[in-house]
Amino acid sequence: MKISKSFIPTLKEVPADAVIPSHVLMIRSGMVRMVSAGIYSFLPLGYKVIRKISEIIREEMNAIGGQEFHLPALNPKEIWEATNRVEAFGDTMFHIKNRDYVLAPTHEEIMTFHAKGVLKSYKDMPQIWYQIQTKFRNEPRPRSGVIRGRQFLMKDAYSFDTSLEGLDKSYELHDKAYRNIFDRCGIKYFIVGASSGAMGGSKSEEFMVQSDAGEDTVAYCENCGYAANIEVAKSVIDPVKRDDVGKEVYEISTPDVKSIDELCEFLKIDERETAKSRIYIHDGKPVLILMSGNDDVNESKLELVLGGNVRSAHPEELSDITGADAGSIGPIDFKHRIIADLRLKGGNNLYSGANKNDYHVGGIDLERDAPKTEYFDLRSIESGEKCTRCDSELAVFKAIELGHIFKLGTKYSEGLGANFVDENGEEHPIIMGSYGIGVERVLACYLEQNHDDNGIIWDNTLAPFHCHLIGLNMKSELISGTCEDIYTTLQKKGYEVLFDDRNDVSAGFKFNDADLLGLPVQIVVGERNLKENMIEIKERRNNEKQKISLDDLYQKLEELLK
RNA sequence: CGGGGCGUAGCGUAGUCCGGUUAGCGCGCCUGCUUUGGGAGCAGGAGGUCGCAGGUUCGAAUCCUGCCGCCCCGACCA
The missing domain is CATH 3.40.50.800 (Anticodon-binding domain)
Incomplete structure (x- = not known):
């Protein structure tokens, strides 16, 4: 290609709206231009790279028996209603105004629709079907260039099996294919076990890339490879101490002392001697959450413990529930459920709020004074804490999700009535898996990892x-x-x-x-x-x-x- | 949806507080000549509904009201 005849509009200056390196480089090198927030045109140079990435994905998907589809982006709404996902996606799904269509944000429903009545016998499976196409999501806030857009290119694959063992095999095949894909693209990634959220299903793993532009926070152990989303990550628990001599509970006047820091300053104590109280509402009932010192409640972990959604209590609710305002709340004589972080288990001579404004109490022994307290892992771990597997130091950092593989199960086959008949003539829903890769994110992550002050550094594989x-x-x-x-x-x-x-x-x-x-x-x-x-x-x-x-x-x- | 910032030529920006020449500058663009080993030089030139709509005023990029768009933080996020 001769530059004099090509359209590669490079820019000397950094565009004002681009913040992260990949975004800056994509614009400066003439790969993309923004049309609207989260909506990008790929110019010839950028599209050439996208095609190379797609081709690698295609080769690896075909190698595990995948068959490529081309599906409509425009979907009848009723297919999505069959699986309740119009409601589940809510405002994230684009709706067409003048007909009952939606713009597909993913393609479980359509693929399942095609499987229904066609994959009728156990003899028809396993199958792996995939597509590399544009998805639409009405993201409230697009950001970081193509990393989170309202319209984006995604490879998604679906597996259809007759047994859980079959699903395991399809899942393993994708796991291997994904490693090959990202290895071939020259991207440094790691794998995180994750909860599968609104997708439904059981096991899932995310392929992540470390980046400040990431939207997830993960804990990672370089020594043993332990990696987990901060929402579930664990570290070795460092419990508060238990003194040989336990004091009795006593009240202390603490005028204007609200925060843990103020309490420590006032009493000249360490924050590990304090138990911070937070009130959450779960199922309409108050729950007191006790944390050591300034440790923050990890609401994801709390929701896992309690089941269902929680919210923190409004300030005006606090005195009805506890008799005191924020800053003076504590476990002693608390009338409702108490859940404490594991760090506090066994601690004594602790200080906490007195459920009376401007008073705290000391000498608390939770086992003695709040015997019904339940203990769970409730805190977010931090960099430098010890790995539970190998005792090395964990790193906590931001990461971008590049790919995600799920064991879906039968949510969609049941919703749409995609059943097959087994060896004994019995009918069952098809067992499915779902496997996605953000194609533009592969490009963005590559650029994040491969540039210097002067520009991009391509490997031969992806270079346009x-x-x-x-x-x-x-x-x-x-x-x-x-x-x-x-x-x-x-x-x-x-x-x-x-x-x-x-x-x-x-x-x-x-x-x-x-x-x-x-x-x-x-x-x-x-x-x-x-x-x-x-x-x-x-x-x-x-x-x-x-x-x-x-x-x-x-x-x-x-x-x-x- | 909450907090903050911004919107002036293709790109980057000054001017806005404190209303008053023809809206300025750099890059890019066009023409001509020179130049060709690290973002060239000279000369000439084109390009602007100052985000949009109302309002105040003799007069608005500038003040007021409403709206729209974009960026950052948060909330949300298969």
Whole structure:
């Protein structure tokens, strides 16, 4: 491709709206342009990369027996009503105004619709069906460029099996395929066990990439590979101490002391000697949550313990429930359920609120003074805490979800009546799995991990072109003639070449554009070297330049672009 | 949906507080000449409903009201 004839609108300046590196680079290198919040056009260069990623996905999916579909984005609403997901998605689903259609945010329903009545016998399975298509979700806040859009490209696959063992096998196949895909794309990722949320089903794993632009927080142990979403992550519990001599409960006047920090300051004690109380409402009933010191309640863990949704009590509800306002609430004589973090188990001589404004109590022994207290893991873990598996230090950081594999079960086959008949003539719902990859996220994550101050650093696998041929002064016939020869020869040899043949652009401009676009190898043809029949070759990954003979070019390229 | 910021030429921005020439600058774009190993030089040129709609005023990019859009934080997130 000759740059003089192509549409690759690079930008020298950083666009005001782009914040994270991948977004900046995609815009600056002319891969995408935004049309509206969370809605992007892929320009030729960006689309070339998307196609390369898609092709890798396709190859790996086909290798495990996947068959590609092309499905409608426009779906009759009633199919989605059969599985109750119009309600489940709520405002996240786009609705068509002048007909009862919705824009598909994913494709479980449509795939199941096609399975119904066709996968009739156990002999018809297993099957793996997939598609690589655009999905639509009315995200309240699109962000980070293509990482969270209202319209995005997703590969999703569905497996159909007759037994849980069969599902296990399909799941394992996808797990392997996903590792191959991300490995081939050159992305550094890790795998997190996760809850499957609104998708339903049991086991699921997320393929994650560490990034400050991520929307999930995860804990990761580099030593043993333990990885978990912060919502469920565990660390070794460091319990509060238990003194040999237990005091009796006594009341302390603590005027204007509200926070744990103020209490510690006032009494000259350590925060580990305190038990913080938070009131939550669950099923309309108040529950007192006790945490050590300033530890925060992890509401996801709390919901797992209690089952169903919880909310923290409104300030005006507190005194009805406890007799005191926030800052003076505690477990002693509390009339409702008490749940404490495991850290507090066995602790004594603790300080907490007195359920009377401006008073606290000391000398609390939870086992003695609040014997009905239940103990659970309720706190969010932090970086530096010990891994429960190997006692190494855990890291807690943000991550982007690239892919997600679920064991769905029968939610959709039951909802839509997709049944099969087994060996004994009995009818059962098909057992399904669901497996997604955010295709644009693969691109964004790759860029997050592979760039420097000057621009992108492509590997040969995903690079939109293999090499960047730069003719420095195209008005020189020697240079332009040589470049044309190289260009033609390289193409004949099967390389994808981007040829900067512009004759009105200075050398520095071309170099900087080349670094920005980041193709793996730059071939620089300039008058100075060409006089000696030499050209320069630069590897973008390490910016190493070498002067080589024109005759050695093709062999050198073969080495570099293996 | 809550908090904060922003909206001026294709891109990046000054001017807005304190209303008053022809809305300024850099990049990019067009023409010509020169230039070609790290974002060239000179000369000339084009390009603006100052987000939209009302209002105040002799006069509005600037003040007031409403709306829209975009970014960041939070809530939400298969």
